[in-house]
Amino acid sequence: MKILNIVILVCFISFNLQAQNILDKQLNDSLTAISNKYASVGRVKVENIEADAKSKSLVIKVSENLSQIPLRPENVKRIYDMLGKILKEKFPGYSILCISDKMSIQELIPNFYREKDFDQLRLFKTSSAQLPLLTNLSKPITIKNGLENRHIALWQSHGRYYNQKEGRWIWQRATLFQTVEDLYTQSYVLPYLVPMLENAGATVLLPRERDTQHHELIIDNDDEDNHSRYHESTDRKNWISMEGGFANPKKIYTQGENPFSMGTYKSAQTIDDDDELSYAEWIPSIPEEGYYGVYVSYKTVENSCPDARYTVYHRGGQTDFKVNQTMNGGTWLFLGYFNFDKGRNKHFKVVLSNYSDFGNKYVTADAVKIGGGSGNIARYPNEDGTIPNFKSSDSTNYENSKIVPINLYPPTTSGYPRYTEAARYWLQWAGMPDSIYSKNKGANDYTDDFQSRALWVNYLAGGSSVLAQKAGLGVPIDMAFAFHSDAGTTYNDSIIGTLGIYTVSNNDGKSAYENKYSRWTARELTDLIQTQIVDDIRKVFAPEWTRRGLWNKSYNESRVPEVPTMLLEILSHQNFADMRYGLDPSFRFTVSRAIYKGMLKYMCFNSGTPYIVQPLPVSNMRSKFIDKNKIELSWKASIDSLEPTAKSEAYVLYTRVDGAGFNNGVVIKNNRVIIEIQPGKIYSFKITATNLGGESFPSEIISVCKVNNNKPEVLIVNGFDRTSAPTSKVVDPKTGGFYFDEDPGVPYLNDYSFIGKQFEFDRTKPWLTDENPGFGASYSNYETKVIAGNSFDYPYLHGKSIKSAGYSFISCSLASVLEGEVNLINYKMVDLILGKQKQTNIGIVKKELKFKTFPLALQQHLSKYCLGGGNLLISGAFIGSDFYKENYINTEERIFMENILKFKFKSKNSILGSQVKMLNSTYTQFDKADIQLFTEPNEVSYFVESTDAIEPAANGALTICRYSDSNLSAGVAYWGQYKTCSFGFPFETIQSEKERNRLMSSVLSFFSIKSVK
Helix, strand or coil: CHHHHHHHHHHHHHHHHHHHHHHHHHHHHHHHHHHCCCCCCCCCCEEEEEEECCCCEEEEEECHHHHHCCCCHHHHHHHHHHHHHHHCCCCCCCEEEEEECCEECCCCCCHHHCCCCCCHHHCCCCCCCCCCCEEECCCCCCCCCCCCCCEEEEECCCCEEEECCCCEEECCCCEECCEEHHHHCHHHHHHHHHHHHHHCCCEEECCCCCCCCCCCEEECCCCCCCCCEEEEECCCCCCEEEEEECCCCCCCECCCCCHHHCEEEEEEECECCHHHCCEEEEECEECCCEEEEEEECCCCCCCECCCEEEEEEECCEEEEEEECCCCCCCCCEEEEEEEECCEECCCCEEEEECECCCCCCEEEECCEEECCCECCECECCCCCCCCCCCCCCCCCCCCCCCCCCCCCCCCECCCCEHHHECHHHHHHHCCCCHHHHCCCCCCCHHHHHHHHHHHHHHHHHECCCCECCCCCCCCCCCEEEEEEEECCCCCCCCCCCEEEEECCCCCCCCCECCCCCECCHHHHHHHHHHHHHHHHHHHHCCCCCCEEEEEECCCHHHHCCCCCEEEEEEEECCCHHHHHHHCCHHHHHHHHHHHHHHHHHHHHHHHCCCCCCCCCCCEEEEEEEEECCEEEEEEECCCCCCCCCCCCCEEEEEEEECCCCCCCCEEECCCEEEEECCCCCEEEEEEEEEECCEECCCCCCEEEECCCCCCCCEEEEECCCCCECCCEEEEECCEEEECCCCCCCECECEECCCCCCECCCECCCCCCECCECCCCEECCCCCCCCEECECCCHHHHHHHHHHHCCCCEEEEEHHHHHCCCCCHHHCCEEEEEEECCCCECCCCCCCCCECCCCCHHHHHHHHHHHHCCCEEEEEECCCCHHHCECCECCHHHHHHHHHHHCEEEEECCCCCCCEEEECCCCCCCCCCCCEEECCCCCCCCCCCCCCCEEEECCCCEEEEEEECCCCCEEEEEEECCCEEEEECCCHHHECCHHHHHHHHHHHHHHHHCCCCC
16 A cells, blocks of 8 residues: 555656646747747747735746847736636636746836836936037037937957967957957947937037047147147236146056157136137148047136037038037047148148137147047057056055066067057047056056956046046047947858847946946847847848847946947858848948937937937939029938938038038028039038938039030039949859959948958868958958948039030939939930949849939939930940849840940959050040059059940941950940040049140030041
8 A cells, every 4th residue: 555655656746747847848948939930049948937926916027138139018928818818717816926037027027018007216317407418519400309419439340459468459350341349339430320320419529539540640830840839829818837737748658658748738718708718729731631630638627618629620610619628638638620721821721719708717738639640659569478568556465477578579569540549549648547448557458448348447437426426538438339249150141140248236236327227228238229129130131040049148248337338240151141240231221220329319318308310311403504504403312211210301412512522511591502513613412301309311412513605504413323242152162252353342431341252162171260260251451441432422523524524514323313313315425434333233122223323213314315316425444234134134224225325245353453544436535545444442543343345236336445454445435426425444543634634625625526537
């Protein structure tokens, strides 16, 4: 009987264990299925169920990865419904509380997605009582529902650093797929994300150099021998010299040396009388014409002026700023990018006055920095991997450290442009204490770098309403953001995708910031941004884009800051499938816009203000003469299918005259404007759309010029709007990558993330080290160079040559022709710019190709124009080859090419060098001087890696030039019922303006003659 009872007990226990296992599997399977519909978080498990029979309640503790999905009212309800359904038989009538990462899942729903019961401790706010750090007084718009008065700290991951163990400067990540993370993340942050945030009204602070200009000028009152010049004038209030300012007495700086404590600064009492002002002026000696970032510095003192007035005089006029000197003193403050002429010119300068709306305050003046320059922070090489020689202002004594003799092992700088370097070096150059930029006292630059970025955030915020109890620069930082790309690979061409990281517990284990707000608000920030990124990518590019988890992990960059901070891993730079999207400029724009929108929604919701997203750029730019010296400009607003608030309410017209810079713009209420111009000058225009949320990116640039003669005006049509990634493909299961020589793509404006061509195409080669990274490995011969891309400013370049030939011109975008807003028939001569336009796929999903050289509507317009007796100039690298797909051309397009344009396609890749030779022909109007093209990456112009060979296709069509190294026909002129002149290379890639002028003059002369001599 006893044995029988034992057997029954064992069977009962076994049955219950089996039943429990079945229940656990059912719960785990259901939780996993639900969770992975929202994010890729792996298997979700129930860790514990606590039942209270008295209160009839269940507490279900679930693995942390359930908290990593984006929790919303609808999926929280779905989870509870599922739990109740599965458990109702065992626990009838019990209430259920589901816990993950020590929080109930309903508590993890962001405030933004709730209708009520907001968690007030997560509505992080800064004090709005003080003036913002920086205000652009020349900006012609007012922003009320954007990021006005916000201060955002963000950074673009890593940078080049000094490796003490190896005794050399290296990248922090592997050189893969033609880039390296140290530069790759800049290709989002600098051209897209920062301008978007600034266009929404925010002040953005970075711990790395943001100007890619290789030159740098320092103008300072302590430097009397500089080619540049500091000058001051005094009226009622004197400038007084004070100790403790910036000076630049050294070519290089070593550990612990702070240039912001090596000199003096000037101080003057403020007044509110415009007639009795004192001024400080910084007049630069610019080494070469171009765009330069302008930084100012000053000292924050007792009674500092909250509205110091700076003016930058540049080629586009003058731009006025108001700087709140009660904060951010003793470092560089970035004002903006400005165009300057070469040399020293009193018309180009930075000026500070002692005017203020506040009485009895003090304005201070220190150095001005213009341009990015090269790294000047030097590191000592190690003899045997020990700690290098250092000086510490923190007076820390390392008894066991080995001091390397300076004269035996001299310090070295990176030798690279400063924008490539890690934050640790910029922060030293920018006057941060060495306790911020070098927590390890110079022993390990790698850890110093990632630690310094977080410490810098707190130092910025120290003394403000955000971090009142700590010393710092007093800037009320609203949030911080770390932009990274992750590592990792897949072998089936699947996407690794986007990961968001935040940290609830700080270094002291606290889950509240110093200003008492809950650190869980960082999860809400991370959720909103990651959600926006993934949603937008899926809608625009890749429905299969992977959303990874929302990680509450202890990363230094998200743990240390005392403000809401997100660390983003946008994709895997090591994974080919991710990078096929990640190298595309339009993808970078969309991702950056999504990040900006996520930040906007988070901060506006926290402050209780409605948000409005800045509009998209306008399209269909067009111009026409309506009188002798009057033109009409018109354009179209763009519809943002992803964001209903991003509607255009007004526009800003920016104007450039001849080669000067653009002015500060004027507001235009509708989408057309009449402008009076002076004869003989080239006017260029760009438009932005605005609303109460901010300002869009600029349109393409169109140009016009009226020459006082009877020659017909030329219409320039800009058909080159392509930006794209390099050609990528999987050749076979073991081979693939980016094929730069086949098509390097077209950067947006310029590219500073390209390091060199990919050379390892074997997909089976594994990563071994960062310098032996296997599949995707790339050369690094361009890692210090800025590569020119599509400037969207080619009507001006063509127009200069047209004006030189004595003709007036106007210009328009291709879209305005395709949509019938511009009628080609109205013009005797048309110059069609096709640049590197060609059909291009984005990413890995085969969608409709973009950027076709001759879309059907254009073929129809050009056919009508030519057959009506027009004169057509066409130039572009793919004007023949883009008709073909896998060596096939349909009959209609062949007829258009050969019967209308009067050429036939011979071959692509027709140029090896860079020379085009002009020929003797019946058409004697063409100058015989040879032409040199840009055929290698450079900083001046986009280049052509491939050009089309085209041949005459009709009587009256003749070859007028050939590629020197192949002797293939490069250009065809036709004279019959109408005239055409077609070039298989882009006109704008001709290196010399003199050569461009000669060729354009020849073409227009050919169009103008009535008979062959």
